[in-house]
Amino acid sequence: MNRLDGKIAFLSGAARGIGAATAKLMVEAGAKVAIGDVLDERGRQTVKELGDAAIYAHLDVTSEASWAEAMDATIAKFGKLDVLVNNAGIFNGKGVEEASLDDWHRLVAVNLTGVVLGTRAALPHLKKSKGNIVNLASIAGLVGSQLDPLYSLTKGGVTLFTKSTALEFGRKGYGIRVNSIHPGLIETDMGEKTFVMRAAQTGTNDTEQARKTTLGLHPIGRLGVAQDIAKGIVFLASDDAGFMTGAGLVVDGGWTAH
Known part of the structure; x- marks a missing residue:
């Protein structure tokens, strides 16, 4: 089950957190x-x-040239590409009035442009292997976020880009599946940053209370960890998900069931 024997995968933003666990x-x-x-x-x-089963490539996901170099290094080492995981992303945690235009441009560059450039760079190789793409979206890309509207906007874009590229590649006969995964709040470096921002937004700077409040939104009774999401990504990347494309896998401890 969920085997990837002989497959070659490229993961952006995978030095730590969900990407490294995946x-x-x-x-x-x-x-x-x-x-x-x-x-x-x-x-x-x-x-x-x-x-020996892994290599590292410096990658700025906002740069087309950097993506090209990273893809070249991958093909030079392994000879092909079967899976692209567009994992790189940043969190802002500012409202519409508080965020600067530079804040917004940075969010778009990493969370949206990075996904587009990654897809474009990997596409020639995935067409040869009839591989698949897994995009890291968020539950904030499925439902409204009263505290993070701009981040939510970028992740909503990833959600619909996933569905649209699944349709486009299907129409063109590429045989490439494209799916997204939608984590809740996960205990990673980004998750910890979220607690700090939540505390600041409430004017208390009480990160422990922010953690407890967030925990209360998870009917499953705990916060997620990186491996929870990694397991979902591996499933989507494997042949076990062979009849899934344009789909979104929600792994959020029940948050969006509210």
Whole structure:
């Protein structure tokens, strides 16, 4: 079940957090992986822990040239590409009035443009392998977010880009599946940053209370961890999800069931 034997995967933003957990799980499932990130030291350490089944490539997801170099390095090492995981993303946590135009441009550059450029860079290789793409969206891309409207806007874009590219690639006969995964709040570096921002938004700076409030939104009774999302990504990337395209897998502890 959920095997990736002989598959080659590229994961953006995978030096740490969900991306690193996914890379580890993919290797355990039989894949070889290429990790792209701007956090070079952390990325190389992650690859060292994964051994010969992984390589690291410096990647600025907002740069078309950087994507081209990362893809070239992956193909030079492994000879093909079967899976693209558009994982890189940033969180802002500012409202419409508080965020600057520069804040917005940065969100768009990483969360939207990065996904488009990654898809374009991987497409020639995925057409050859009839591979698949997994995009990291969010529950904030499915339902409204009263505290993070701009972040929600970018993740909503990822959600519909996933569905639209699934339709486009199907219409063109590429045989490429495209799906998205929608995490709730996960205990990663980004998750911790979210608690800090939530506390600031309430004017208390009480991060522990922010954590408790967030926990209360999860009917399952706990916060998510990176491996919870990694398992979903590996499933979507595997042949077990072979009849899924244009779909969104929600892994949120029940948050959006409210």
